[in-house]
Amino acid sequence: MVALAAVALAGLTACDGPDPNNLETYYDDPAPTSAPVEAAPVSPARAAPVTPPVAVPDPGLLAERALLSDADVAEEGVQPGSGEASGCLTAGVSTSSRTATWRYPSGSVLRHRVAAYPERAAVDAVANAECAGKTVTVPPQSGVDLQRAWCEGKTCTVLLAKGNLVSGLTVSASTETRAVDAAKRLLPAMTAKLTAQP
Numbered sequence: 001m002v003a004l005a006a007v008a009l010a011g012l013t014a015c016d017g018p019d020p021n022n023l024e025t026y027y028d029d030p031a032p033t034s035a036p037v038e039a040a041p042v043s044p045a046r047a048a049p050v051t052p053p054v055a056v057p058d059p060g061l062l063a064e065r066a067l068l069s070d071a072d073v074a075e076e077g078v079q080p081g082s083g084e085a086s087g088c089l090t091a092g093v094s095t096s097s098r099t100a101t102w103r104y105p106s107g108s109v110l111r112h113r114v115a116a117y118p119e120r121a122a123v124d125a126v127a128n129a130e131c132a133g134k135t136v137t138v139p140p141q142s143g144v145d146l147q148r149a150w151c152e153g154k155t156c157t158v159l160l161a162k163g164n165l166v167s168g169l170t171v172s173a174s175t176e177t178r179a180v181d182a183a184k185r186l187l188p189a190m191t192a193k194l195t196a197q198p
Contacts, residue, residue: 059096059116059164062197066114066165067098072189076182078102078110108173110182112190115166121145122161131157138184143195149183151176158183160194167194
């Protein structure tokens with residue numbers, strides 16, 4: 001009997017696990033069985049790419065760039081003069097319009113005006129222009145949306161449209177033929193300046 005009790009007591013004392021009836025050890029965390037799980041790296045939030053606002057070209061600046069310069073008309077033998085645009089070039093004058101005037105030694109006058117129409121297409125302005133006189137034919141210019149030409153007596157006018165710009169040239173000479181010929185000579189430079197604008 002004593003031997004049996006000793007064996008039972010030895011069995012109870014040799015038990016390693018926590019006593020399920022011992023409240024001091026029952027709620028202890030178990031020893032970790034594996035390495036701790038690392039949290040996945042969180043990439044920093046990427047800001048949406050910033051799109052710069054589209055710059056709207058200044059209408060007055062575009063008109064200025066499309067205006068013939070003294071160098072463009074130098075071969076005509078003219079000198080800078082004064083005076084505003086006349087005839088059908090005066091329609092729709094605004095702060096975005098630019099005008100240049102030159103005079104020939106003979107007294108003939110050359111005027112160039114470029115007008116910007118930010119709210120409408122230049123084609124409409126040229127198509128609806130009412131210039132006095134008869135329609136004349138000048139060489140068609142590549143890159144323009146519309147062109148028209150008139151002569152009234154000894155004064156001839158050519159209008160070119162591209163985008164929102166109207167480029168108008170008026171030549172008042174001693175004869176209609178001379179006025180038309182001068183306009184024809186200046187058309188390539190006039191067209192190049194106009195079509196170079198956005």
